[in-house]
Amino acid sequence: MEQIKKNIPLRDAQLIMLDILIEIDRICKKNNIPYWLDAGTLLGTVRHKGFIPWDDDIDICMHREDYLRFLDICDKELSFGYFCQTSKSDPEYPKRTIPCKIRKDNTVICEAEDVFYGTNDLNFHKGLFVDVFPMDFYSGTNKIRKFERLFSIAYYLKNSSMFVNHKSILRMFLSKFFLIIPWAVIEIIKSKLIKSNNKRNNNYIGYGIEIPNCNYFHKKEHIFPLSTMYFEGFKFSVPVNTHEYLIELYGASYMELPPIEMRKSHTVSIEIYE
Numbered sequence: 065m066e067q068i069k070k071n072i073p074l075r076d077a078q079l080i081m082l083d084i085l086i087e088i089d090r091i092c093k094k095n096n097i098p099y100w101l102d103a104g105t106l107l108g109t110v111r112h113k114g115f116i117p118w119d120d121d122i123d124i125c126m127h128r129e130d131y132l133r134f135l136d137i138c139d140k141e142l143s144f145g146y147f148c149q150t151s152k153s154d155p156e157y158p159k160r161t162i163p164c165k166i167r168k169d170n171t172v173i174c175e176a177e178d179v180f181y182g183t184n185d186l187n188f189h190k191g192l193f194v195d196v197f198p199m200d201f202y203s204g205t206n207k208i209r210k211f212e213r214l215f216s217i218a219y220y221l222k223n224s225s226m227f228v229n230h231k232s233i234l235r236m237f238l239s240k241f242f243l244i245i246p247w248a249v250i251e252i253i254k255s256k257l258i259k260s261n262n263k264r265n266n267n268y269i270g271y272g273i274e275i276p277n278c279n280y281f282h283k284k285e286h287i288f289p290l291s292t293m294y295f296e297g298f299k300f301s302v303p304v305n306t307h308e309y310l311i312e313l314y315g316a317s318y319m320e321l322p323p324i325e326m327r328k329s330h331t332v333s334i335e336i337y338e
Contacts, residue, residue, distance in 0.1 A: 165193040165196065173331055282303070
């Protein structure tokens with residue numbers, strides 16, 4: 065009979081997520097797919113030599129072309145016990161704005177955001193995960209980049225049209241309007257914009273055009289050629305200039321710890337099936 069061990073410690077969950085990252089690293093090295101640690105994972109690498117103690121996920125990035133290749137290869141080469149979650153592989157997945165997660169089978173993480181928005185009851189894979197973000201090229205002009213990022217707002221509103229609860233009446237109204245627009249139309253527009261953006265040999269790279277609230281842009285020379293750093297005792301790929309990369313994300317004081325009241329994870333509970 066399958067047993068459930070509820071509310072395992074965050075540190076145990078972090079080590080499971082580390083296993084997922086090691087699996088991703090294996091696939092990427094085997095197939096020459098460049099990726100790099102991002103966001104809080106990169107900050108933890110630099111500041112803590114591993115996880116930020118209260119962090120409950122891992123973030124990595126790939127350029128769009130490599131990301132698409134990674135998805136294709138995962139279908140064939142991802143080891144047993146792992147699941148590549150996208151809107152195609154998991155139709156009830158409610159977070160298209162995070163277009164890919166590599167999940168661990170026989171685990172369940174309940175996130176506060178899913179509870180608030182009322183999506184936690186949907187029948188999607190809820191295992192512990194690593195977020196995989198595609199990155200696109202953007203214009204060197206700030207005003208043009210803002211225009212190029214407008215689609216992310218529409219994509220978010222379409223995604224939030226499935227939410228039960230909303231953070232404001234305005235968001236609820238706008239998201240319900242997007243119910244009438246089929247996902248197929250939204251995805252066609254996204255594909256055309258991606259092709260248009262990534263044809264250019266621009267010097268700036270930022271989060272994919274479908275990812276909202278991530279208006280950060282990095283010079284290519286701050287990322288490539290990729291370097292490596294130790295995270296939890298294992299060597300993973302990082303941007304060549306982690307200092308400038310982290311300043312762009314968190315400001316010049318990124319090495320300072322936040323106030324105690326802000327050192328919180330976003331998890332309600334974590335379960336593991338044994």
